[in-house]
Amino acid sequence: MALKTLEIIKKRLEERPKEIEKARREGQKVVGWQGYNIPEEIIYALGLIPVRIGVGGDDRMVEIGARYISTKNCVFVRETVGLFAENNDPYVQNTDILAFDATCLQTYRTAEIIQYYFNKEVLILGVPRNFYWPEAKVYFTKEVEYFTRRLEKQAGKKLNYQILADTIGLYDRIRNAIVTIYTYQAAAGNYLSWEETYDLIHAGYYLDRREYLSLLEQVLAELREKQGQPFIEAVEGEARIFLSGSVLPPGDKKLIKIIQEVGGRIVGDDLWSGLIPYLDVKIPENSLQGLAVGYLNRTPHGALPYLDLDTDRRIKRLKELIQTFKAQGVIYHTLRYCDPYTFKAKETKDILQKEGIPLLEIHTEYAGSDFEAIRTRVEAFVEMLKNRYDEEVAV
């Protein structure tokens, strides 16, 4: 049975667009943002309302977006542009400023298109290509400082560093709660599925962050009461799947639905729309430099180039997470024209193969025409994982 708090969250999400409209009428400003490296803490600490924009899974919206941005861009960014062209999404309608980071250059391009065609005020946060260089720290700190000065103009006030410190504390608690909830969803006798966890993450894109933390803590309290201490183990009859690759934004449920229909159980992910942004965030000091360094030290986004696979933190984290969640195989999802993740599919497969972890790449877009073809491949993969489990137990 679904947790009671999930019902409360559903209701709050229905009410949220009207609340944001009201807040704007009363003079608050809304910052719609997209990317991986925007330190949202700054937006919130300035009294602006942060909302993460971008959804997926709607081919019609992709078509609309393609009237403005090249069809050689991924469907996620085309759909984002489509949202602005159609202007029906309540969160898109209610943004005063937009903030994009340049982690993925297609996101950066989206920002330019939205500014040009839809006359929106857009802030760009520059992102170093190589996070490991000392120069990257200097550059990103300066970018974060410049970003903050521009947000201060929008907010009509200077950043208060005591409020920033409180906000960093709030966000740390949100991140910790999400990481703990992931452990519960992957455990035996779970009361919360991966899909529900994923929806829970996306609820945090829209709800006020203080309320969001309180709801996450309620979810955790319910889980502790029902499930006790989570214990993660692979059990007979399960095909435990780890999801990696391109973004799966709110609304893009095609692959998730297929995996569940054919009897697979998703137990973890390293998606930038999933767990990975909440992991390994350690803000060393309550300052803009501290935030910049904390964000730089997270697992880098797959869109950033990194050639030495033996020292690649992204790969290292992927292997660790597969182990933590006791996953038996990886489904690596690539969106058409998502070049960063598509190029990395083969190397990721080769690396995991050496560890005995099978990887299935699913290359897709938002149209439903490939549904059956994907289903057949995922079904065979799930069967193979179940058979492997039986063989390993029999040895």
Ligand code: SF4
């Ligand atoms: S990483 Fe891939 S899916 Fe994400 S915005 Fe860039 S191209 Fe699109």
